[in-house]
Amino acid sequence: MKYIGTTKEEALQNASEDQQLPVEELVYDVVDENEAGVMIEVYEIVDIIEYAQNYLQEAVKSIGIDCRVTPSIKDDIIRLKIDSDHNSILIGKNGKTLQSLNELVRIAVSNHFKHRYRVLLDINGYKDDKYDRLCKMARRVAHEVQKTKTSVTLDPMPADERRVIHNTLTNMPNIKTESTGFGKQRQIQIIYVEK
Numbered sequence: 308m309k310y311i312g313t314t315k316e317e318a319l320q321n322a323s324e325d326q327q328l329p330v331e332e333l334v335y336d337v338v339d340e341n342e343a344g345v346m347i348e349v350y351e352i353v354d355i356i357e358y359a360q361n362y363l364q365e366a367v368k369s370i371g372i373d374c375r376v377t378p379s380i381k382d383d384i385i386r387l388k389i390d391s392d393h394n395s396i397l398i399g400k401n402g403k404t405l406q407s408l409n410e411l412v413r414i415a416v417s418n419h420f421k422h423r424y425r426v427l428l429d430i431n432g433y434k435d436d437k438y439d440r441l442c443k444m445a446r447r448v449a450h451e452v453q454k455t456k457t458s459v460t461l462d463p464m465p466a467d468e469r470r471v472i473h474n475t476l477t478n479m480p481n482i483k484t485e486s487t488g489f490g491k492q493r494q495i496q497i498i499y500v501e502k
Contacts (some may be wrong), residue, residue: 309338310394311346318347326351334422351418352380359385361428372397383387384425387412390405394430402437405430406465427467438471445472449482449497458498463488 312318315337316377326349334355336451339346343429367374367389376392389397405428429435443447447461461472472495473484480481483498 309346309348310352311344313330313344315340315345315347322347322349334420336421353414354422355383355420356380358419359412359424360368360387361427362415363387363389363408363412367391367394371410383414386427386429388435389430391430398430398433402433405433406453409467434467437468441468441471442475445475445497446479449476449479452497452499453479453481456499458496461497463492463493463494465495469493 308322308325310322311320312321319330319333321323322333322335323400326496328341328498335347335349335350335416337345360376360378362377372391372393374389374397377388377390378390391397391477394431397408399407409426409428412428413424416424416426424486445461447460452459469486473486476482476484476497481500481502483500485496485498486495
């Protein structure tokens with residue numbers, strides 16, 4: 308939706324009142340700026356989801372695979388479920404291709420709208436199954452840490468998987484989790500703490 312003002316601030320204020328959102332929560336682009344005034348285009352979450360869906364479909368199509376993408380949003384995460392005749396190729400070994408596609412779409416969306424968004428791609432419940440396995444493994448390791456009082460460092464993993472482990476162990480007695488390292492080598496430490 309487009310808004311006009313004599314200054315950018317006035318256009319933003321007009322958009323804020325119309326959208327009933329604080330100015331700092333608006334995602335917008337300056338479309339035109341001249342001596343007469345400023346025109347901005349304000350994006351809604353449906354615009355952002357549609358962009359993510361189209362970008363993903365075009366990216367997959369560029370490697371010669373047709374897919375169907377079903378978008379949704381939950382807990383401020385843009386979720387894109389993919390279905391194709393080549394799901395195993397799109398998942399890749401240990402989910403590496405899916406993780407790379409996820410990163411590509413996340414960066415494209417964040418750069419296009421100049422705002423950071425969380426994006427999660429999934430194919431046939433692959434991510435949900437992986438999260439379940441990670442939760443079970445994290446609980447098992449945390450119980451071992453409680454018994455031995457010795458901290459354990461897990462293998463490096465992507466941010467979404469680390470977040471699942473942090474959330475799983477948040478309320479576990481005598482257990483604290485911390486992410487350490489940088490980039491692709493970022494990993495979680497499960498640490499024993501006295502009450």
